[in-house]
Amino acid sequence: MKNYVGRDIPDELLVNGKEVYQGKNYMDGKYLKKASPCTRRYEKPQESKLVETLADALRQCGAKSGMTFSFHHHLRDGDFVVNMVMKAAIEELGLDNLTIAATSLGAAHDPVAEYIEQGKVVGIQTSGIRGRIGEVVSAGKLKTPAIVRSHGGRPRAIEAGEVHIDIAFVAAPTSDCVGNCRGIGGKSNCGSMGYAMTDAKYADHVVVVTDCLVDFPNMPASVEAIDVDAVVVVDSIGNPKKIASAAARISQNPRDLMMAENVAKVIASTPYFKDGFSFQTGVGGPSLAANLFLEKYMDERGIKMGWAIGGICGPMVELLKKGKVGKVIDVQDFDLDAVNSIHQTPNHFEMSASQYANPANKGAFVNKLDFVVLAALEIDTGFNVNVLTGSDGVLRGAPGGHPDTAAGSKCCIIVTPLIRGRMATVCEHVVTVTTPGDCVDVLVTDYGIAVNPNRPDLIECLDNAGIPHVSIESLKEKAYSLVGRPDDLQWEDKVVAVLEARDGTILDAVRKIKPFTLE
Amino acid sequence: MIPRPKPERFRLRRTMMFMNAQKPGLIKDAYIYGCDSIMLDLEDAVAENQKDAARFSLYHALKTIDYGDTEVIVRINGLDTPHWQEDIRVCVAGGADGIRIAKCESAQDVRTVEAAVEAAEKEFGVEVGRTLLMAALESPKGIMNAYEICAASDRMFGVAISGGDFRKCMQTKPQPDGIDMLVARGQMLIAARAAGVQCFDTVFTNLDDMAGYEAEVRQNKAMGFDGKSLINPKQIRLVHELFAPTEKEILQAEKIVRAYREQSAQGVGVFTVDGKMIDIAFIPGAERTLKLARACGLYEGDLV
Amino acid sequence: MVVQKPAIAGTVESSDALVSVEPGDGKIELTLTSSVMNQYGRQIRETVLDTLNRLDVKSVKINVVDKGALDCTLKARVECAVFRSCDASEKNIPWGGAVQ
Numbered sequence: 001m002k003n004y005v006g007r008d009i010p011d012e013l014l015v016n017g018k019e020v021y022q023g024k025n026y027m028d029g030k031y032l033k034k035a036s037p038c039t040r041r042y043e044k045p046q047e048s049k050l051v052e053t054l055a056d057a058l059r060q061c062g063a064k065s066g067m068t069f070s071f072h073h074h075l076r077d078g079d080f081v082v083n084m085v086m087k088a089a090i091e092e093l094g095l096d097n098l099t100i101a102a103t104s105l106g107a108a109h110d111p112v113a114e115y116i117e118q119g120k121v122v123g124i125q126t127s128g129i130r131g132r133i134g135e136v137v138s139a140g141k142l143k144t145p146a147i148v149r150s151h152g153g154r155p156r157a158i159e160a161g162e163v164h165i166d167i168a169f170v171a172a173p174t175s176d177c178v179g180n181c182r183g184i185g186g187k188s189n190c191g192s193m194g195y196a197m198t199d200a201k202y203a204d205h206v207v208v209v210t211d212c213l214v215d216f217p218n219m220p221a222s223v224e225a226i227d228v229d230a231v232v233v234v235d236s237i238g239n240p241k242k243i244a245s246a247a248a249r250i251s252q253n254p255r256d257l258m259m260a261e262n263v264a265k266v267i268a269s270t271p272y273f274k275d276g277f278s279f280q281t282g283v284g285g286p287s288l289a290a291n292l293f294l295e296k297y298m299d300e301r302g303i304k305m306g307w308a309i310g311g312i313c314g315p316m317v318e319l320l321k322k323g324k325v326g327k328v329i330d331v332q333d334f335d336l337d338a339v340n341s342i343h344q345t346p347n348h349f350e351m352s353a354s355q356y357a358n359p360a361n362k363g364a365f366v367n368k369l370d371f372v373v374l375a376a377l378e379i380d381t382g383f384n385v386n387v388l389t390g391s392d393g394v395l396r397g398a399p400g401g402h403p404d405t406a407a408g409s410k411c412c413i414i415v416t417p418l419i420r421g422r423m424a425t426v427c428e429h430v431v432t433v434t435t436p437g438d439c440v441d442v443l444v445t446d447y448g449i450a451v452n453p454n455r456p457d458l459i460e461c462l463d464n465a466g467i468p469h470v471s472i473e474s475l476k477e478k479a480y481s482l483v484g485r486p487d488d489l490q491w492e493d494k495v496v497a498v499l500e501a502r503d504g505t506i507l508d509a510v511r512k513i514k515p516f517t518l519e
Numbered sequence: 520m521i522p523r524p525k526p527e528r529f530r531l532r533r534t535m536m537f538m539n540a541q542k543p544g545l546i547k548d549a550y551i552y553g554c555d556s557i558m559l560d561l562e563d564a565v566a567e568n569q570k571d572a573a574r575f576s577l578y579h580a581l582k583t584i585d586y587g588d589t590e591v592i593v594r595i596n597g598l599d600t601p602h603w604q605e606d607i608r609v610c611v612a613g614g615a616d617g618i619r620i621a622k623c624e625s626a627q628d629v630r631t632v633e634a635a636v637e638a639a640e641k642e643f644g645v646e647v648g649r650t651l652l653m654a655a656l657e658s659p660k661g662i663m664n665a666y667e668i669c670a671a672s673d674r675m676f677g678v679a680i681s682g683g684d685f686r687k688c689m690q691t692k693p694q695p696d697g698i699d700m701l702v703a704r705g706q707m708l709i710a711a712r713a714a715g716v717q718c719f720d721t722v723f724t725n726l727d728d729m730a731g732y733e734a735e736v737r738q739n740k741a742m743g744f745d746g747k748s749l750i751n752p753k754q755i756r757l758v759h760e761l762f763a764p765t766e767k768e769i770l771q772a773e774k775i776v777r778a779y780r781e782q783s784a785q786g787v788g789v790f791t792v793d794g795k796m797i798d799i800a801f802i803p804g805a806e807r808t809l810k811l812a813r814a815c816g817l818y819e820g821d822l823v
Numbered sequence: 824m825v826v827q828k829p830a831i832a833g834t835v836e837s838s839d840a841l842v843s844v845e846p847g848d849g850k851i852e853l854t855l856t857s858s859v860m861n862q863y864g865r866q867i868r869e870t871v872l873d874t875l876n877r878l879d880v881k882s883v884k885i886n887v888v889d890k891g892a893l894d895c896t897l898k899a900r901v902e903c904a905v906f907r908s909c910d911a912s913e914k915n916i917p918w919g920g921a922v923q
Contacts, residue, residue, distance in 0.1 A: 254752035258552060392861045421838050421891025422859045446551050481585075482547070483893060486862035516861050518868055543896040544838035571912035572832050575903040578918055579895035605914045612918030643919055 005384050005436045007508045013145075013498060019505045024407050024438050027503040032360050035161025037204045040229060048177040049231045054088040054209070057230040058167070061205035063089060066097040067166035070199045073104035073128070074171065074183065074190035074332055078242030081171040081209050083111045084234065090120045099123030101163050103154060103195040103353070104398055107131035108242070116142050125163055127151050128398025129388075129497075137496055138394040140512040146395070146497040148388065148434075151331070152357025152364060152404035153502040155198040159360065162504065168203035170196045170223050171237050175210040179228025180221035183333075183350075184343060186212030188238045191333030191342045192312075193222035197352035200227040211237045220343070222350060248313035248335040250292055251285035255446050259286040259415050262444045262467075263373055264293030269465035270458065272370040272410050273297070276306035276326070280366075280405055283313050283334050284375040286415045286444075291315045298324060309356065309365045310401065312338040312348075320345055329365060331356040331401075357404035359502045366401070366408030374402055376416045378423075378430040381472050383437030383452050385414060386430035388499070391423050393489045393513035395497060399434040403502050406439035411458065414440055418447040424479035424486065426472065431489060433508045434499060447478055490514040521585045526616035526651050528676045531555050531814045532717060533746040533762045534755050535592065535679075539564035541573040546580050549589075552752035553759075556590035561606050562597070562621050570602050574609045581613030592653065594619040598628055604635055610650065611639035617651035617676065622684070624660045629671035636674070653677045653719075657684035662703045669714030678711050679748060680704060682721030695731060697738050708743055717745040726751055736761050763815040764808045772808035775801055776822045824909055824921075826883045832903035833896075840892040842900040844908050847882035851875060857889035870894050874901040878921050 001009050003020035014020065051057045069089070071082050082102065089095045098121050100112065105126050113132035115121040122143035127150060129137065137146050149157055157163045172181035173189045183193045188211055200206050200223045208223070208231045217225075251257065263286065267273050279294070281287045292315070298304065305325040308316050312330045314337030319325045327347045333339045341348050357366045366372075377397060378386040385406075388397040406412040416425045426445060441458055443450045450472040451459045462469050490513070497510040534554040538545050540561050549557045559580070565573040577593065593615045595606035599622070610618050620632050632652060640647045652674040656662055662685070669678050680703060686692060691699040704720065711718035720739045723732045736758055739747055747758050764772070774792050779802055782790045789798045812818035829845040853871060857864055867889055874897070875883065883905075889897070902922055906912035916922055 252753075254552060257753065391859055422863055422889075422893060423891065446548075484863065484866050486859075487865055489861050513861070516864065518855065518864055542836075543892060543899075544836070547838070547893060547895075571907065572899070572903045574916065575832075575899035575906075575912075575922070576896065578916075578922065579899045582923070583893075583895040601913070605916065609916070609918055 003506065004438070005382065005433050005507065007433055009506045009509055010495060013495065013506055013509060021436060021501045021505040021507045024436065026505065027360070032160055034159050035164065035202065037165075037202050039204060046178065049179055049228060050177050051230045051232055054085055054232050054234075055092040057207045057232050058089055058093055060230050061167050061207060063093060063095060063167060065095045067095070068099040068101050068123070068164060070165040070168040070203060071100065071102040072171065072193070072195040072199065073102060073106070074193055074195060075188065075238035075243050077106055077108045078188070078239035079108045079171065080236060080238050081169060082109050084209070085169050086112055086115060086121070090115055096120040097122050099125065101125040101165060103151065104128030104400070105130065105133050109133055119143060125149065127154055127400055129395045130397065134395035138510070138513060140494050140496050142496065145495045145509075147500060148399060148497055149500045150357065150399045150403040150502045151195070151353050151401040152359055152366065153500055153504065155352070155354035155358045156360040156502065156504060157500070158198055158202045159354070159358070160504065165199055165203035167205045167207060168196070168199040170200060170206060170208045170228075172208050172210040172223070173237070174212045174214045174218055175208045175231055176214055176216040176218040176225070177231060178216060178225040179206070179208045179223070179231050180216070180218040180225045181208055181210070181223040182218055183222055184339065185214060186210070188212070188236065188240050188243060189339050190243055191339035192330045192350045194331035194351050194356060195353045196223055198354045205229045207232060209234060209237055211235060244333060244336045244339050248283055248288060248315065250315060251289050253285055255417060256285035256289050259417070259444050259446055260289030261293045262449060263290040263413055263415050264297055265465070265467055266413060266442055266444060266449065266462065267294060267371055267411070268297040268301075269461045269467055270411055271461070275303040277303070277370045278306050278368060279308045279371050280310040280369055280409070281373040282375050283311060287373045287375055288313070288315060290373050290415070291319065295319065295324060309351070309369065310405070312342075314338060317341040317345065317348070320348060357401050357408070357502070359404065359407070364404070364408065366404045369405060369409040371411050371413065372405040372409040373413045373415055374406065376414050376425065378425055378427055379414055379416065379440070379443055380427050380430045380437070381476050383440040383443070383472065384430050384433040385435040385440060386432045388434045389432040389510060391431065391486070393431055393491065393510075395510065403435040403439065406435045407502060411441050412439060413442045413444060415444045418445040418475060418479050419483050422483045424476070424483050426475045426479045427486070428476060432499060432510055436501065436507060443472060443475070445475060448475055450475055490516070521583065523586070523591070523614055523616065525646070525649060526590070528651060529717070530590065531811065532590065532677065532719065534749055534758050535719060535746060536749045536752065536755065537564070537594070537722070540577040540580070540593070541565045541569055543576060546576070547584060550586050552755055554589065554749065554752070554755050555746065556592055557586070558592050558594055558619060558748065560594045561602070562594050570596065574605060578609050578613045581615055590616045592617040592619050594621060594655070597622040598631060607632065607635045608639045608642070611636060611645055612643045614645070615650065617653060619679070620652060620654045622657045622661070623654035623668055624658060625664050626667040626671035629654060629668055629675065633672045633674060648674065650674065651676050653679065655679050655681045656707060657681040658688050662706055665707045665710035666713055669710050669716045675716050677717035677719055677745065678707060679719035680707055680721050695734065697735060704742060712743070718743070720744045720747045722748045722750050723754070724750060726753070733757060733761070759815060762811070763817060764812050766817075768808055769812045769818055772805035772812075773820060773822060775805040776809065824878050824880050824905055826880060826905060826908045827910075828908055830904050830907035832907060833900035835888055835890055837890050838892055838896070839890055840897055840900050841888040842904040843886045844904045845884045847884050849882045851880070851882070852884045853887065854885070855887045855889065858891050859889070866894075867897060870897050871901055874898050875905070877923065878902065878905050880905055
């Protein structure tokens with residue numbers, strides 16, 4: 001069945017009440033029955049929840065084959081916890097038929113690919129999938145299709161009971177002996193722990209894994225002891241060098257800077273650019289550089305940013321410290337400047353993934369967002385964006401908060417070069433739709449700006465400001481005139497991953513790519 | 520193939536940006552940054568053993584890429600190298616708008632290049648005289664012979680100084696006030712104006728020193744340069760900003776041109792604008808101001 | 824042209840291609856790897872074969888490592904490698920003739 005963005009969704013996926021994507025805000029006003037976890041009572045006072053090993057913690061939580069384990073990705077490419085837990089579960093306890101529900105999986109988790117090939121891990125649910133895991137899933141080696149959700153779609157699915165977490169594992173830079181966790185004060189700091197918060201509330205069991213045990217009480221806690229069953233102390237939860245880079249530097253690439261300047265121009269041309277406006281930007285080259293040019297326009301107009309959200313890094317912290325932004329609310333930190341600022345700099349707060357982006361709750365931050373500036377691997381003439389599959393059809397990306405911020409914000413700007421090498425970024429049909437075109441408003445490229453025709457108000461703003469813009473079709477033609485028209489990818493019928501829209505409907509399905517031969 | 524219009528000998532050339540002709544990722548779309556001319560470099564940027572490869576890249580770039588209104592100049596290797604003749608052949612065959620003669624020291628150098636260009640135009644069936652020339656002066660001798668160089672050919676549209684080599688010859692280094700090149704710049708400007716060609720300043724290589732760069736561009740404008748050679752797109756904007764006429768200058772020029780056209784229609788040759796005596800000698804300057812203003816997006820009238 | 828000795832041209836930088844040629848066994852043997860194989864492998868092969876055809880190369884072993892090069896770059900690298908293999912890359916190139 002074709003969905004709202006023209007994607008053919010196989011009927012076998014449309015079971016148990018699953019529907020195809022029907023456009024944004026389709027679920028508005030409907031009721032949601034929240035799932036409730038089944039948790040163990042610890043009535044008798046406990047001196048400590050410390051257990052010796054991960055295997056002991058798994059046994060204590062009743063781990064068995066067929067269960068779903070959840071993880072969060074604040075330790076990013078430095079994470080050791082997913083691999084440690086899966087190794088203990090599979091190699092020490094001999095479990096199989098396991099499902100991993102993670103907020104993102106990447107190169108740090110390459111060993112998990114082996115468990116997928118062995119058939120021990122049979123399900124993957126994630127908001128990002130890169131490295132070897134992406135390759136083996138694309139090759140059709142996972143028993144069930146991977147389910148990819150946005151950062152807001154994931155807590156929605158958990159709260160709705162579509163994902164039931166048997167054991168949530170919390171990678172904690174610091175914890176006390178009963179499981180009050182924080183992202184700072186240890187040796188593998190990550191700052192915000194926002195993605196772990198919903199998991200801890202809705203999992204049947206919660207295991208904290210830390211490499212820095214601190215005195216009770218570890219306050220204010222990001223994940224609280226009231227939800228924690230066991231605490232395991234390990235040598236190291238991750239490689240600090242890969243958890244947070246020294247500092248996210250603003251790009252000096254002239255192409256990035258040119259695009260960033262145009263992003264700022266577009267922002268400044270809209271009526272939302274007024275004192276107290278709200279803003280989120282990605283950390284890619286041109287997205288992050290937009291901060292720099294935006295600051296210039298803010299100074300010129302004598303206005304300040306009310307608040308900023310998102311994954312946070314140095315340049316935004318800098319604005320906060322300079323008093324140019326009122327509050328920063330933070331679900332994840334990307335560099336040491338941000339890690340060292342959260343809970344320290346006044347008005348730098350932590351939030352949960354649900355509070356950030358969940359479309360089914362009653363007040364996610366994304367819904368109050370004026371502007372979001374995002375990158376794209378591909379964007380098609382329907383303004384549909386792909387940030388998941390490469391030009392070879394292999395899973396190697398992360399929707400993350402992209403679909404949530406695009407849907408919630410008043411003005412969603414995609415910034416990307418027109419071509420990358422011989423890949424047309426602006427194309428006729430994206431390989432996979434990860435953010436639907438009805439949520440995307442403006443495209444800024446190095447060859448020109450295009451505005452979604454369903455936003456005549458923004459077209460008028462650009463015209464009034466004298467900002468030239470063209471149709472997205474003409475940008476696509478320009479791209480193809482440079483790189484040639486790409487051949488269609490050749491797929492098999494087997495679905496290897498399902499793309500859920502943030503509201504739980506089905507946005508797209510990724511099929512297995514046919515092995516490529518020239519003959 | 521993208522057909523290019525016949526090059527204009529005199530056009531706006533505020534910014535000429537150097538690009539290594541051997542780097543496919545760079546030359547494919549250098550025009551997007553909005554410089555007036557791009558300078559595809561076969562000389563210093565290309566290693567000695569890659570000169571051949573650079574010519575193949577250059578040929579296909581010239582034939583394939585739509586550079587639009589951006590002028591495309593190629594810097595060829597010096598006349599003391601084994602490369603320059605083939606460089607000229609590829610430039611002409613590919614349809615470059617112009618050729619920059621490196622290390623030019625005499626009118627004879629210009630005529631030598633001109634002869635090779637003309638031969639190539641005949642060989643490749645290109646209209647004779649289409650390919651423009653400019654000269655880079657890189658030595659004291661070049662500066663001393665600036666006038667004869669500027670006046671050596673009808674193809675010559677301009678002359679540029681190359682600071683790196685020149686300063687070495689003069690045993691000096693870049694100075695904040697530009698005193699190291701003051702005389703050379705001045706002499707070259709006088710020669711260019713006397714010969715009726717354009718004049719361009721050298722590159723500013725310290726990309727982190729934006730204040731020093733701005734001071735140099737201001738001095739360039741004050742001295743009367745038509746434009747500047749650049750090494751990075753981020754240098755473009757400042758030149759365009761500082762070389763743009765002021766609102767007052769534009770209004771004044773508009774008044775002069777308008778008054779002149781009205782008065783001369785009635786047979787009046789000398790008249791006053793805002794109490795200032797104006798005659799025909801003021802008109803080229805006023806028109807140039809308006810053209811520049813239009814190129815900078817500051818003038819939308821119909822006088823030029 | 825007759826490929827007389829092994830020669831290479833290009834780089835493995837992004838947007839470039841590294842082309843190596845050596846004398847063949849009376850036919851054209853192309854090996855191709857590309858970062859954009861699925862979408863452009865067919866077109867890259869056509870461009871390489873067309874270019875060899877224009878140069879009248881009938882016998883060659885040619886290896887192309889493509890890093891997302893545009894057609895104009897692929898042509899330039901193939902031509903340069905072939906001319907280098909004949910020690911003929913430095914002058915009197917048939918611009919607009921066999922090279923176009």
